[in-house]
Amino acid sequence: MEQGGMRVEDFIYAIKKRYKMILVIIVFVGISSLALFGRGTTIKSNDEVKIEYEINSKIYIYNAREKVQNDENKQIQGIDARSMNSFSEVLKSRTFMKSVLDEAKSNININTLNQTFWVIVIPDSQVIKLAIIGNDKEELIKVLEQFQNKVIQTAPLIIGNSEAKVIEEIGVVGATELVRTKPKNNNKIAVIMGLTIFASFMLAFLLEYLDNTIKNGKDIEEQFKIPVLGKLLKNNEEKEYIKIRTCIKYSSFNIMNKVVAVTNVDKVKNTNNISKKLVVSLARIEYKTLIITSELGNNNSKDLLHYLDGRESLDDIIEIENEYLDSISLGDIRNGNIDLLDSKLMDNFISGLKLRYECIIIEASSLNSSEVSQILVAKADSVILLAKANKTKNLIFEKSLSLIKNLNTDVIGVILN
Known part of the structure; x- marks a missing residue:
């Protein structure tokens, strides 16, 4: 929720978001009220x-x-x-x-x-x-x-x-x-139901006000001044990936902005899927693309660490997926070889790739919980952040932006998923 308080659209959003909770409360109170006050009461006094x-x-x-x-x-x-x-x-x-x-x-x-x-x-x-x-x-x-x-x-x-x-x-x-019997407590039931509806709405508003998660793209754009590249839903993924690849394509025209890291704000493992779908979308428009994936290969596979420690050549570690898409496996990063990623050799490696590819996507997993991810983001020219609507905390998102700023990397935008 914004620091300035709730807007009318926030109220509507809160009701839509928690309408099931509101309906359950209203139905429960309604049934309880009918059970308690639904029957008429016979008057026994002589006056009546x-x-x-x-x-x-x-x-x-x-x-x-x-x-x-x-x-x-x-x-x-x-x-x-x-x-x-x-x-x-x-x-x-x-x-x-x-x-x-x-x-x-x-x-x-x-x-x-x-x-x-x-x-x-x-x-x-x-x-x-x-x-x-x-x-x-x-x-x-x-x-x-x-x-x-x-x-x-x-x-x-x-x-x-x-x-x-x-x-x-x-x-x-x-x-x-x-x-004579007293009429059914219709007025009493009506008052109870009215108060219940009002209270359930206020509860929804209160929960929304206390909820410090990112709600939608508008929240990100207004609060953090960062563009939202797309919102991935099951029924609109293809359309959204076209929008995202367009942003990457135009941002990578400059040779100084060809390397894009894709990293998650939260501790989730969906970075690989999004990165792969993104590079496939770029390859479809005949855009020469390379993805450095964090997935581990088999014991005999050749990866980036083999190249950095001199065991393999560059051509040996590149896997050709199709005419416009290649991939390199990052390898099994452990404490002893993290330094290889943060070396001059790694800088030269990336500089060489820029001459061969129009766009290079680096999977950087979870930014806030992985030192490897932070090094990879630092080596990239720009970064795309992955966040979840109604799940990612504002504080975590703000921390990620601060970290990226310290790494001296530009943010292209955010993908909500």
Whole structure:
């Protein structure tokens, strides 16, 4: 992370980089919250429990002369169904209900009564059932009594020659205990999830802020003022090697800058692979290239150390890979022969190679952990540093640059892999 603090793009990068961690935290907290707060809780206190009462009565509508028999000993005809239905509609009208509420001086709202009061004509009879539902039993009884009185008064006016009487007194025929439950803790869960998302983002930012590794090429270019030659990914290697070889080609036009050391900032062993792919890419454009590889040959192989100690000639140690690519094995460097690398003979050897090749690549393994690598970098005209995004520490990278500066070697650029 830069010393100046995090930028907006750093926040976005931190989220993208650690999105799996963020998702795991959110999912875990979400499941835990649902398990703890997902169920509603039944309220048991008396203040929260309400009783819903159903109160009803029945009224009989009959012809005033219904029980009087005529001369032929026939009974008078009763109230017809059509008249009963018409009368029930009058009782259900808002005007009739409002008059009942006003006379009863009830605090029940007309809209509430309209939804909780029923007038039912019992089929094949002259009986009307009045029913009302609510929580205040006393108030309901008062209203239903007034309904009864009003029905008895109104029946003769609506249905000619009729009378009405109560055949079933007001009674509580149903009492349902309504146990209210607390709603699910949706608000609590929402708050927890919101805080979790915020906290997971902040954790990602904090980890990113404390992370002192190189993030990307932009970090290197802005912080260390060194160009990034390429970023090697599995799906773009070939394209990136073309970019890298172009940089090397133009930097090696000058005879004083033909020898390029490739060295790793970290203690890893991928220098050989990158160097080989690089020289193969240079050879493809018919660029006469030599690679001095740090790989050991077999016991009978001829290497650079054999040449430096006088046992072999230059032509004997050169392995021809193809028309444009040759290689020389560095050999088994031990404490007793390190001095050969840091000798005048080595300087003359490199000067001679510059006359034969357009570009010379030296594998220098790990710069910070190998004295041999440091000597090879010092013998080169310039150096390419290998670093890993999100792995290489800023401090190690800075130490490498300081070391290269002391070795008096120029840095062409960095390859991220």
